[in-house]
Amino acid sequence: MASRLLVRCTRFLSRPSPLATIAASNQTNPISATNLSELQWAPARVWVPERRLCDVRIVARDENVPAMPRRTQLDKLVEKAETPEDILRAWKEHRGNGNQAAIAMVKLSRMVQGTQGSIPTIDADILMDPRLQDIMDTINGQVRSVNSTLVSVLRSFWAMNLPPSTSVLSYRQLALLVDWGWERPRSSEVAIVNAALKQLELRWTEISDARTVSALISKGERMSSSLMDRLEDKVVARLSTQEIRRVCLSMASRGRRCVPLSPPPISPTPLLLDMAYVYGKLNFNHSQVFQRMAAELLPRVPELSPIDITRCAKSLGFLKWLHLPLFEAFAEHYTANSEKYVTSQVCNLLMTLARLGFQPSNGEQFYSKVHSALEDSLRGLEPFLLVDVVWSLCVLQQVKPHYCLSLARPEYRAKADAALSGLVNFTPASPTVSPLQRALRESLQGLVLGRSTALRTAVDTVYGWTLDGEVMVDSENQLVDLLMPSGLHLPGEGGEQALPAGTRRLAFLAWDFPNFGLRSKELLGRFAMMKRHLQLADLLLVEVPYYEWLELKTERQRVAYLKDKMGKAVAEDMAK
Template sequence: MAGHLLCRYARLICRSSSQVPAAAAAATRLPSHAGPAEVKRMRGWPLITERLMSERTRATLVEYNQKTPTPSRLDELLEKATEPEDVLVAWAKQGGNSSQAADALVQWTRLMLVTKGMFPEQFSKGTIDSRLLNIMATVSKQVSSVWNSTLVSVLRSLWVMAVPPTHPLLCSVQMEVLWRVRRLTYRQLGHLVEWGAARKEQQDVAIVNAALKQLELRWTEIADAKTISALMSQGARMPPTLMDKLEDKALELAQSFSTEEIRKVCVSLAAQGRRCVSLLRALSYHLLQKPSAEFTTQLMMDMAFAYGKLNFHHSQVLQRMASELLPRTPELSSIDVTRFAKSLGFLKWLHIPLFESFAEHYTANSDNYSTLLVCNLLMTFARLGFQPSNGEQFYNKVHLVLQDSLCKQDPFLQTDVVWSLCVLQQATPSYLLPVTQTSHTRKLSGAPARMENYRLKLLHIAATLQLEYPGSPTSLAHLSVPSNSSRLPSVLQRSLRESLQGLVGVKTEALRTGVDTVYGWTIDGEMVVDCDNKLMDISQFKAPHLPSGGGDEALPVGVHRLAFMAWEFPNFGYKSKQLLGRFTLMKRHLQLAGFIIVQVPFYEWLELKTEWQKLAYLKDKMGKAVAEEMAK
């Protein structure tokens, strides 16, 4: 009953409030000059729910019959326009209000970009079409009546047109956008951030900052992957707190990301050094579900770069990219080959068929490779310890390039390339001698922060010259041997050294641990054994590998010098038991220096649980290493 009364009362109020007689107005004691009063009804009144109290499920809405505005002739002409001139002609003939003028300006800008590709310097020369000026003046007069979405598009159009900051229309639109920023949708806010990120004017920066503030407050409203990827790609302007929230949103919506959006997000994370593992895993999983047609070359190049920069490994994605890229290798440019190889080098991931195709690509297209690209390709091969099967053809072309141009490169790059040639066993005295001179060392001393690493590389280069080319004039006097005593040994190194001390027992004179050599390498443990594998006093024998030179006696015939090397997880390629190039060079240098290498890889040592097992393992390793050397 009460429900019926309420509905009838509401209907009467709406019907009676539409017009009030002039006599009623006179009874309200208003001044006679006020005229008849009109009581305006609220828009919410016609939307009345008619429902009985006993009927909880049936509801009927009484609404207006609102007619959709019929598109005007100008709207039709703007929609059909294919040239900027069509827009101006349509406006000159039809004219319109501010909203239509805003649409015309946006359409004209779009067609200018599509057909011309750029804007003439109209504003700087003062040669602006009078019809365009009329459009802009119409927008400026009634800018407050332009819809939000159109207003944001108008602002972008003015930015694209390079309108001067003092232009009246630009100032009006900027002020109106700032006034409405709280009422804009998250997509419109995202457009403002994306389009205005590179703007430097004070008012433009204020608009972008206001949009960012609103996005940070309303980030839960974001519900589409396109906006997230567009915002994250502007990471340099994003506040860290907003980036954290965007990463959470991206993780939530990862399934809806396209390959292009995945690419943009990963590249943005790499550019900012944000290693969000959970997000990278989710995006990688959904990337694997995409068809081969979407695995474009640009996508794979950028994904490999992002993975390499963030040191993020995903075996399945890397394998998929390698299989997709392998048949396309002949079509790649020299820059793409070098870039992809370098990214995989940072990841320590060696896909032999793919790298073989890279070497063949260089052999077939060496004229398209600059000296810098050749250097980067060599450094990647050296990092992974990769030797191409067509090595003779490959290195012949490399030497033709380096012999003439390497000395003209930056001293740091020159050192890196020569060191890489040492790893690949392609360094000759013509490369080594210039780098070991005192004058070259002085060139590197200008960067103290990098000098320690390059001092080690120079020691390795000098060791190559001394050990692989005996009799060559070389001096290590100007290169101080870095001490390893200040560095804390790893868990594996500490465990190995403790076991070696247990192996020698009270014969402490038979063992050296943490030995810094003149070659720039550090040996975890050093022993000397006779032909029966019995320990001998190590301090009495000469040791050319030590800065002090060791004792006075020469090493007798049949006596062997052992070097124990603990190979850590980072010393190997990703998911491989093959040593990286740096450690193959170390192993070769120590062998040339007269050591028998006893290798202790982490994957074998970690399986040993007791001290007895470790001692038995070391004795067995020593016996096998000596036996292999004797067999040679």
């Protein structure tokens, strides 16, 4: 075909040009410059062939391209066969290679299956026929020679209702079948994939290469939990660094966290960043691994890009893990390269620092560049992102009045209303009471000896925070009744009655495990801000952290503990 096209093009080029023909026939009527520009062609390079086109054509054969196999008598008989017996008889008389066996198997299954595409009841004699067994043995022994018909062969095994114990295919080919049919929605193809997975589950001990293990784990939605557990056991022992990275990212996207996730020592930077993302996505806490990752990342921080910095910081923020030297390095990186950070990256970095309650040592330089970056871009943020950024600046004590005023703009309200209207069944989440809060509120009843007028629990404040309990004590540190006196933290200021002289208001706060950073007794950013707000309302805070409360075994111990905490809070206030 190519030679024909070349001959035709050469003949076409050998003709006189239309410009010359027109010029010869129109000597008395010269062509205008406009017409000439329309008729001109691009100049063609003159090509002189090494031989004349009329010579005998000799085509050189590429030694790397295999020659097409000749059609044999078996191919002709299989093609003309009308019944399964014709195919089996042809195979017995003219036994062929693996590719011919595959073609015969495909046609045989189509005959048995029929034209309706349903699974028929197959005669057991056909399945036990030694000629069929020989066809399958040939495919098994020469499977590498099976060309484009491999998937059709796999489908034919399923259509023939062959027992799962039939080991015609290797586990690699079964994995290929799973990959082939994974995204195909038709029920017949789903059934094929499920059948292949069933065989893999029965033959899981054969799976040995890392490529197949990682490929199967990445498509584990339909696998049984037992097969996934066995594959995950193989991950630790067999996979390379990059394969561990790929498998972990796949598992993070599905929220599965059974594999012991641990990067190898001296890991490349992309692997460390991806593993940090995986840990954050799966909420997988392992402080020793985090320490090692931070130690490896710390000297590489100057080489990281802004997206790497914000991505890693965000992942560690999800884990509530604050590594001070690493986050100091993140802050220094932003200070030195702030012009390379886009607005979204600045916002993500701010929200992470606010979540962890981290204040960089170079805070003045750091925040000056942050404010400079936000001045022009804050008004263009999406409503929810704008709220998160302003909230983060409040937590970090860096908010400016016009930041908060931007939330009251009519155009912002319109955007927020439009965003909320797009949410289906949007309802605010009802507050939940933790076991620690419930136990504290019960113990406070014992503290006041059942005097309902001396205690309020679950007190809502104008700041949006909820107090677990509130009591008042006089100058002698004795409980007094709460007669709705005024209070800055109460809606409507709680009434008009002023506090008696020497009276103090105490607020009880239960700090659960999620309120703290990982392996830390420091509160996260929002709860540190909560303390500041309540202290500004002239409340003495009685903090009850979970790690102290868990050591109290009896109700008597808890009441004594609360009395002691109240006494310390009053003493500290008097010392001021």
